[in-house]
Amino acid sequence: MNFLKCTPTVFVIENDYEILINTISCGIISVNVNGKTYYEENSGVLSSEKSFAKIRLPQTELNKAKSYEICFRKCIKRQAYFSKFDEKLCATFSFSPINKTENINVYHVADVHYNFNSAIKTCSYFKNDIDLFIVNGDIGEVETEENYFEVARFTGEISHGQIPVVFARGNHDTRGKLAEKFTDYFPANGKDTFFTFNVGAISGVVLDCGEDKLDSHPEYNNVNDFSSFRQKQLKFLSNLNKSENKYFIAVCHMCPVIGDIERREVFTIETNTYKKWNDELIRIGVDLMICGHYHKTFIAENNDAKNLFSHPYPVIVGSALDDKNKVIGCAMVLQNNTVEISFTDENNSVLEIKFLKI
Numbered sequence: 001m002n003f004l005k006c007t008p009t010v011f012v013i014e015n016d017y018e019i020l021i022n023t024i025s026c027g028i029i030s031v032n033v034n035g036k037t038y039y040e041e042n043s044g045v046l047s048s049e050k051s052f053a054k055i056r057l058p059q060t061e062l063n064k065a066k067s068y069e070i071c072f073r074k075c076i077k078r079q080a081y082f083s084k085f086d087e088k089l090c091a092t093f094s095f096s097p098i099n100k101t102e103n104i105n106v107y108h109v110a111d112v113h114y115n116f117n118s119a120i121k122t123c124s125y126f127k128n129d130i131d132l133f134i135v136n137g138d139i140g141e142v143e144t145e146e147n148y149f150e151v152a153r154f155t156g157e158i159s160h161g162q163i164p165v166v167f168a169r170g171n172h173d174t175r176g177k178l179a180e181k182f183t184d185y186f187p188a189n190g191k192d193t194f195f196t197f198n199v200g201a202i203s204g205v206v207l208d209c210g211e212d213k214l215d216s217h218p219e220y221n222n223v224n225d226f227s228s229f230r231q232k233q234l235k236f237l238s239n240l241n242k243s244e245n246k247y248f249i250a251v252c253h254m255c256p257v258i259g260d261i262e263r264r265e266v267f268t269i270e271t272n273t274y275k276k277w278n279d280e281l282i283r284i285g286v287d288l289m290i291c292g293h294y295h296k297t298f299i300a301e302n303n304d305a306k307n308l309f310s311h312p313y314p315v316i317v318g319s320a321l322d323d324k325n326k327v328i329g330c331a332m333v334l335q336n337n338t339v340e341i342s343f344t345d346e347n348n349s350v351l352e353i354k355f356l357k358i
């Protein structure tokens, strides 16, 4: 374990897991599951000049094995001939796949904004009876590689490398010098931060609105093209269908069907595109949408005055910061086509509870 900088995280993407590993020094990182070794994709060349890896493998393999081994060879000198490495070190982690079909415990958190100590306590709500974490954006801006590491340490600490995590990018995660490297560190399909996920009895889609203001806003000084990115997601949604007999959850940091609650012009953007996203989400038959971003918790059902567009699926805004900047999250229990929603604080106290039919 002493070669690891923090506990790894098992992220969910499509029918795979992506295991994020951070090491103390640079070297070759691999994951062994049931006798098979997996490396980070790099066209056949194993990376040794960096201290992190995001290794993708089929869920079926890890679900069967219920444990994985991380191995590391510290690089002494990488060169054209006879590269030199330290001896291989390994560490083993248990993994808990979702085998339940009902009574599934999911904890959602977003808008941590570097309040990691508070968020870790908040995320402990289900103790050992947790099945899935959803970490839904605005964990922090990224000016340095260390900022990415802090987020990875947080996801590792809450999940113990054992519980799967769905991870979405928030608008603050698109800001900063290292923001362009987000997909090197966190789950993505190539360079795309939107994707489907299947995990046990839960399936869904992670969407990414990008920034909260238009690309032309002077604050950005023309560093973004989220307009094209949103169109790309519309095309992706138009080709998507729901899996049978599974709960289908849309995860999105900002809520495309609510927009800015106060209807401030600067934050009310791309409504034509988001209306089309909503049309596709309705066609797909989304059971619920979970969002963050507003720094307040609420549930918006079909006729809520906050809606930009009506939606038959409930929208749960499941994260907040209280007046002392403590993180509030959302516990969800899925069973018999209902979801029990509890907004909880860092003392694991329930602030509000609601049952919804989905």
Ligand SMILES: [Fe+2]
Residues within 6 Å of the ligand: 138, 170, 171, 172, 253, 292, 293, 294
């Ligand atoms: Fe946000």
